Amino acid sequence: MEHTASAHTVLTLENLSIGYTSKKGNAIIASDIQVTLPQGQLVGLIGINGAGKSTLLRTLSGLQNPLSGNCILKQTPIHSIAPEYLAKQLSIVLTGQAISKNLSVLELVSLGRQPYTNWLGTLTETDVHMITEVLEATDTAHIKNKKCYELSDGQLQRVLIARALAQDTSVMILDEPMTHLDLHHKAAILKLLIKIAHEQQKLVLFSTHDIELAIAHCDQLIVLQEGKAIINTPEQLIQDGVFDTLFPSDNVKFDSDSGRFLIG
Ligand SMILES: Nc1ncnc2c1ncn2[C@@H]1O[C@H](COP(=O)(O)OP(=O)(O)OP(=O)(O)O)[C@@H](O)[C@H]1O
Numbered sequence: 001m002e003h004t005a006s007a008h009t010v011l012t013l014e015n016l017s018i019g020y021t022s023k024k025g026n027a028i029i030a031s032d033i034q035v036t037l038p039q040g041q042l043v044g045l046i047g048i049n050g051a052g053k054s055t056l057l058r059t060l061s062g063l064q065n066p067l068s069g070n071c072i073l074k075q076t077p078i079h080s081i082a083p084e085y086l087a088k089q090l091s092i093v094l095t096g097q098a099i100s101k102n103l104s105v106l107e108l109v110s111l112g113r114q115p116y117t118n119w120l121g122t123l124t125e126t127d128v129h130m131i132t133e134v135l136e137a138t139d140t141a142h143i144k145n146k147k148c149y150e151l152s153d154g155q156l157q158r159v160l161i162a163r164a165l166a167q168d169t170s171v172m173i174l175d176e177p178m179t180h181l182d183l184h185h186k187a188a189i190l191k192l193l194i195k196i197a198h199e200q201q202k203l204v205l206f207s208t209h210d211i212e213l214a215i216a217h218c219d220q221l222i223v224l225q226e227g228k229a230i231i232n233t234p235e236q237l238i239q240d241g242v243f244d245t246l247f248p249s250d251n252v253k254f255d256s257d258s259g260r261f262l263i264g
Contacts, residue, residue: 112166
């Protein structure tokens with residue numbers, strides 16, 4: 001697999017180390033991360049609990065500083081991009097994201113257009129059209145007048161995805177976007193993310209514990225394991241035996257023929 005940047009590269013992680021700094025020193029969660037991600041792909045991020053998925057997504061969203069190395073968006077290190085410009089390039093759906101739940105769904109999703117509106121937040125026809133589209137795409141149009149505090153976890157999750165879609169960025173980053181969703185909405189959101197990546201040529205990067213779904217539907221997977229990141233197509237990762245060692249084998253075994261994990 002080629003990891004050098006090409007004309008289609010939108011995100012590059014260069015010698016990246018991620019983790020936390022405290023008075024006791026650096027706690028490195030993963031290091032030597034070398035990844036180039038092209039536009040037009042759905043990329044899944046997988047790894048066991050505590051592997052560092054959220055830490056990586058927060059770092060490459062610019063919300064947390066790398067311990068060393070760089071996250072480069074197009075040509076520019078993310079940590080040096082002004083927030084108002086970054087908001088037009090990269091949207092984020094994080095778990096436990098702070099939002100004002102007193103807003104209605106429509107108001108919250110409209111905020112996704114903020115990077116494009118004037119300082120009064122006046123919506124143009126294009127903005128309104130876009131908001132209508134993303135409400136429909138995420139199956140949230142029928143709850144648009146509800147307050148966010150009235151929503152179920154799954155509804156709120158879809159509303160947050162709608163807001164990120166309304167931002168219309170070339171990179172979309174989502175931390176476990178399907179966690180609270182029932183099977184119907186899980187499939188619908190996955191299909192939507194595939195469509196956004198492939199038809200609109202965006203890079204959609206999401207973390208998930210639904211590894212089987214990720215294997216079946218992602219163009220590439222980043223696997224975080226024992227402080228290192230491996231990136232490749234699902235087929236190649238299966239061939240390389242990466243999933244065989246993802247979980248301790250006494251509980252879970254990977255069946256490479258079916259692409260499924262068996263409990264036993
Ligand atoms: N604010 C923090 N300060 C110090 N260490 C942290 C902090 N947040 C997370 N960690 C540690 O970083 C490691 C990676 O956590 P992270 O949340 O990134 O993992 P994850 O792969 O997203 O896990 P999960 O699948 O459980 O959501 C864990 O060991 C965690 O304890």
